[in-house]
Amino acid sequence: xxxxxxxxxxxxxxxxxxxxxxxxxxxxxxxxxxxxxxxxxxxxxxxxxxxxxxxxxxxxxxxxxxxxxxxxxxxxxxxxxxxxxxxxxxxxxxxxxxxxxxxxxxxxxxxxxxxxxxxxxxxxxxxxxxxxxxxxxxxxxxxxxxxxxxxxxxxxxxxxxxxxxxxxxxxxxxxxxxxxxxxxxxxxxxxxxxxxxxxxxxxxxxxxxxxxxxxxxxxxxxxxxxxxxx
Numbered sequence: 001x002x003x004x005x006x007x008x009x010x011x012x013x014x015x016x017x018x019x020x021x022x023x024x025x026x027x028x029x030x031x032x033x034x035x036x037x038x039x040x041x042x043x044x045x046x047x048x049x050x051x052x053x054x055x056x057x058x059x060x061x062x063x064x065x066x067x068x069x070x071x072x073x074x075x076x077x078x079x080x081x082x083x084x085x086x087x088x089x090x091x092x093x094x095x096x097x098x099x100x101x102x103x104x105x106x107x108x109x110x111x112x113x114x115x116x117x118x119x120x121x122x123x124x125x126x127x128x129x130x131x132x133x134x135x136x137x138x139x140x141x142x143x144x145x146x147x148x149x150x151x152x153x154x155x156x157x158x159x160x161x162x163x164x165x166x167x168x169x170x171x172x173x174x175x176x177x178x179x180x181x182x183x184x185x186x187x188x189x190x191x192x193x194x195x196x197x198x199x200x201x202x203x204x205x206x207x208x209x210x211x212x213x214x215x216x217x218x219x220x221x222x223x224x225x226x227x228x229x230x
Contacts, residue, residue, distance in 0.1 A: 012196045013189045015046045017220070020183045020203065021095055022047040024223045025118045031090040034058060034114070036081075037097035040067035041074065058084065086113040095120040096221075098165070100152045105168045112172050117226040119166075120182065124156035127211060127218040128185040128192075162222055174226040181219025184212045 021043060027033070033055045035044065044055055057074040058081055059065050065077055078084055092114040098121050101107045111117050123129070124141045132138045138145070142156050155161075159179075170176070184206035185192050195202070206212045212219035 011189070011193055013185075013193050013199065016196070016199050017183050017189075018043045018046040021120050021221070021223070024120075024180075024182045025091075025093075025178070025225060027091070032056075032088060034084065034089045034092045035074070036092050036094045036111070038068070038074075038093070038095070040064040041071045043093075043095055044073045045071045056084075056089075081110055087115075089114060091116040091118060093118045096122070099155055099157070102154065104165050108165060108168045111169060115228055116177075117169070117174070119162075119224050119226075120221050121157045121162060122153070123181055123217070123220060123222045124158045124161075125217060126181070126185070126220045128187055128220060129156075130218075131186055132188070157222055159217055159222070162224065166224065166226065169226055173229050175229055176224060177227045178214055178223070178225040180214040180223060181212045181217050181221060182223045183220045184218065185220045 035041070035055055035057045038044070038057045038059055039061070041057065054075050055073060056076040056078065057065075057068055058078045059068065060079045062079075065079070068074060068077060092111060094111070094117065098104050098107070098119065129138065129141055133141060141158075144153055144156070163176075166174075166176070184203050186202075192199070203212065206218070207216075210216045
């Protein structure tokens with residue numbers, strides 16, 4: 001169905017990025033969530049359940065599922081969406097999956113029927129990639145690094161390319177309720193790690209200055225919420 005590379009071990013910066021993904025979407029108590037392609041459960045293992053009633057996982061990779069089970073995060077784990085009743089969920093999360101997919105529009109068709117959909121993808125036009133371009137570390141904003149290729153990334157997204165792919169859902173009655181970027185970095189994760197103690201403060205300043213957050217597009221990752229219109 002799809003490929004997802006789970007992050008089985010990660011440093012402090014990666015943990016902070018995980019937390020920011022969850023915070024961006026403002027989940028509320030008692031939401032019932034399906035984590036679509038959640039891999040080994042690394043996001044929720046860092047963020048915790050955030051007072052959510054229930055989180056289930058859809059993940060076909062058996063090795064990643066073993067890790068997810070050991071973390072005791074999910075109440076139910078599915079290997080196929082054929083086994084899932086979509087109407088039982090308040091939200092679907094799809095964090096850092098689309099960039100791994102060969103045919104993302106076809107993949108997104110699976111989301112039709114969920115009430116709310118929350119998506120995170122890497123941002124080609126992030127501040128730290130602009131710095132990388134200025135320094136000559138990358139030749140263009142969409143260039144895939146050796147590490148990107150190693151973990152199975154197929155592409156970076158910008159505002160327009162993500163919206164273009166989401167048309168498969170907006171044409172089916174979904175509207176975009178929130179769109180912006182998550183987490184401010186001025187360098188890559190490895191370099192930013194030296195400033196991990198300042199990360200939260202830097203992100204607060206970046207949000208205050210409208211570099212990240214809703215309708216702001218300099219963050220490391222694009223985040224979008226779609227909701228089905230009645």
